[in-house]
Amino acid sequence: MRQAFRRAAGEPDHSRLYRLLQGAIDSEQLTPGLRLPSSRQLAQTLGIARNTVVHVYAQLALEGSLRAGVGRGTYVSAAAAVLSVGDLEPAHGAGAQLSTTTRLRLLSRRGTALLDGANAASLQWGAFTPGVPEVRLFPSLTWSRLQARLWRQVTPPQLSYATSGGDAGLRYAIAEHLREHRGMNCTAEQVVVTSGTQQSLHLVAQLLADPGDAVWIEDPGYWGARSVFGALGLKPVPVGLDAEGLSPSPRQLKAPPRLMFVSPAHQYPMGVLMSQPRRRQLLDYAALRGVWVIEDDYDSDFRYASRPLPALQKQDRHGRVIYLGTFSKTLFPAMRLAYLVLPPALVDPFARALSELYREGQTPQQAVLARFMSEGHYANHIRRMRGVYGARHDQLLLEIKRHFGSQLPVFGGDAGLHLVLGLPKALADQAVAQAVADAGVSTRPLSIYSLKRHAPIQGLLLGYGAVDEADIARHFATLVRVVQARMRSV
């Protein structure tokens, strides 16, 4: 012992002794039940302060490795009898083999399924990444100033846990914005602030649906919703689109789902605007059949040729619509703030479930955003960005027409942050997207938005949010070279 102690030099006595004893107990060099020398004795033997030994014994006793005997003396603990791993019988009679199998399966079945269907891309910036806004034009200085102002007078409740559905000022500002810009009938009390649309979707799926329940999703549609629904045990039912929006078949109509997920203002990703008659029909159907309608209004603030349409929520007379909004597109994605507008009866359950499952928070950031909105910066920024995106949209459309004429169809409507360029049926869009990426341009293949084995249309999503107007022609030319080479070779 003395020798081992000496060898480990350059370390304080305390930690050296602790490590040494601990290792000897671990490896059972010091066997359970063994009586250790007294602290005075050991200190003398090792030539160190007695206090050091007392301290280390106390620490090891605290950890359960040593025990002070009843009278005097310190002993190595006997391993508790409860858990004797060696004596264990296999759980299902399959012996060691079972254990090995169990250990080899690293992920759960649902985890494996989730990752097999995962689409979140690693590149999230530049031409033509879809779904990413122009964060370089975010008014950082204004934001930073409001942030500094808040932190000068931050309150304890703003830094603690929260359970009220979100910062009161932010809920008020959101409701006001929605009344003014989306024609909605809602009060601040109906707004619940979340950490992003994905969290909003988790809450909806947890609170309004049970495992095995069907959820209608647009096909092609937002794969992020599909992933959450699937992970929470719901059965996503792909429902096709026509020129008026979601178009369930007569057979589908006969089996009402528990939830229906739609993006009426600007269908994602095809850009279809849901018609008024279709809206009325879906709302009537939902009321009659007890279906919850999830309205994803992710980018309706950006419509270029006409005024944004009122939200579906506005027309809902039966309290069936759950409205989802987000700041990811209007401000910046990394903010991770979004919100739900709920029928009044659902507000309390959602706020409580949010606290219970996730804990509310980011309250300082919520308070900064409330001020950003109430001082008019939010509306100003949206107005400014509408001009910027409108110009980029027109520029990209121009390039498409210039290179392909009407040879390839374009989908997307006059709204949002992306267009869909249709490809000839003979081209596989995933391979094309890969080839385009290899040439340095980021797009997303349309087929990953579909649950159907054979996607009805092959295409590429082209985001124009994160690329300068002046650079669009150059990047698009790169894409054209790749696509034309592929078209010639089929």
Added chain:
Amino acid sequence: MRQAFRRAAGEPDHSRLYRLLQGAIDSEQLTPGLRLPSSRQLAQTLGIARNTVVHVYAQLALEGSLRAGVGRGTYVSAAAAVLSVGDLEPAHGAGAQLSTTTRLRLLSRRGTALLDGANAASLQWGAFTPGVPEVRLFPSLTWSRLQARLWRQVTPPQLSYATSGGDAGLRYAIAEHLREHRGMNCTAEQVVVTSGTQQSLHLVAQLLADPGDAVWIEDPGYWGARSVFGALGLKPVPVGLDAEGLSPSPRQLKAPPRLMFVSPAHQYPMGVLMSQPRRRQLLDYAALRGVWVIEDDYDSDFRYASRPLPALQKQDRHGRVIYLGTFSKTLFPAMRLAYLVLPPALVDPFARALSELYREGQTPQQAVLARFMSEGHYANHIRRMRGVYGARHDQLLLEIKRHFGSQLPVFGGDAGLHLVLGLPKALADQAVAQAVADAGVSTRPLSIYSLKRHAPIQGLLLGYGAVDEADIARHFATLVRVVQARMRSV
């Protein structure tokens, strides 16, 4: 029409006409198929600009309420044939009654179960709210300064979506802190940053367990984990404690769970420190039986009488431990940043699932925190708070002894942010906690931490994190009055 148009005064012509036509179509005053007057005609009739009518017709056509005929003329759209709600047959032959029932059940079964078991409290500040740190001593000025510095040079990727497991600097700083202060063997690559421990738990339960899988939880134990596991379809199995920590029965040992959730450094809420022998036994068992061990190390930085013990993760030689850390206790809860330290094989699946299910983010805040840590403010703050909490801990213990002597047991160890005051068996702790709350003091009844119908101990959790040392005596005296009155009356 002219009359109706005139009556709605004080509104721009455009919006007045839109509203009028829209309403007439909605109410079917203008029936599907009806041909509308030409824009010139209608403009003349109403005495408004022709352009206004053209614009409104276009908007209504865009929305699908009107259609331009093939030759000339504008028509009210015929409702699409797909959805004729009136003709629908009931789904399961139960007719209108079924629909009504469906509508009345507002929440899903799992949503109802979640809220029935919910414990998140609405009061989250002051004496003696458990689990809340002293946010008034958070170095707000330093934080605000680092924040302003970041925002002066924020980059587009920091504001966009992220998919890399967290800010690189933050992952590095976390790994370094854990190596130094928790004795852990880990690299920055094993760290995945999340938006709070609840989100960490969601990921663990999704990726490593399937519905119906058993998870061992300490009883009494952290109800927040129980809620997440339950909501994701797992079967929480309450496992008792002894003086060495988690103590599964021989019967429980024969049926290995998929997951085991433990807080070895400072059992929540009882404060038991898991002994070294028990740690080794559980790790051996986990390796042999393919169990994932979730180590919740929520407040180990605050240990007053001795050094914090090394984490269980340090002793794990088989890659079975998932380590959970959080900034909610060391900094402030509303920050919503936490992290996982994972066996290397799990890092990529967890980072991808995080992106897919939630989207990563709060990247600017992550970058600020990275700087806060690398400049030493984090370690300083913890050191300072250890002194503050230590004094409050001692003060509260003193008050307990002064009023109750050894009449009531105290649990909690020399660590954390709360103590547990045991109550006589005859008192129901939930009623006592309510009476104490009515007197203005916030505590939490111990029995809500147990899954067992009859909790083995009645008690009150007393948090000393969010109360000044000087105020502890006064608030505790209030509690004493209530408890003693109750004790006399049984």
